[in-house]
Amino acid sequence: MEGYIFEAAFWCQECTTEIKLDLEPIAEDDRDSSVWPQGPYDMAREESDSPDHCDRCQKFLENPLTSDGEAYVKEALLTQDIPEWGEFYSYLWESKPSSDELPEGSLGQYYS
Ligand SMILES: [Zn+2]
Numbered sequence: 001m002e003g004y005i006f007e008a009a010f011w012c013q014e015c016t017t018e019i020k021l022d023l024e025p026i027a028e029d030d031r032d033s034s035v036w037p038q039g040p041y042d043m044a045r046e047e048s049d050s051p052d053h054c055d056r057c058q059k060f061l062e063n064p065l066t067s068d069g070e071a072y073v074k075e076a077l078l079t080q081d082i083p084e085w086g087e088f089y090s091y092l093w094e095s096k097p098s099s100d101e102l103p104e105g106s107l108g109q110y111y112s
Helices: 013-022 067-079 083-088
Strands: 002-006 009-012 038-042
Touching: 002 013, 009 013, 067 083
Parallel strands: none
Antiparallel strands: 002 009, 002 038
């Protein structure tokens, strides 16, 4: 998936296309992401400390995680149901915790 950086946040392609229509056209792109969206970046190469979502529509951008990011996602999914994270980062659960480590009703759908 491709993403853009604008105003210190990631944006999806669709929202970037829309925001460019609302921005004042610039004569020259000086690579300043506070002025004009920069990209596209290949999100598969944008390792991050948390899952990145589009700043405008919240679309999940499917970025890889650092070890801190992996810990964050594991922790978050113990208490929240976020299917898009659970599916995309399902490799995090290859080593299955024992069932008494898990709160009732959580995460079961992600184990196979
Ligand atoms: Zn978006």
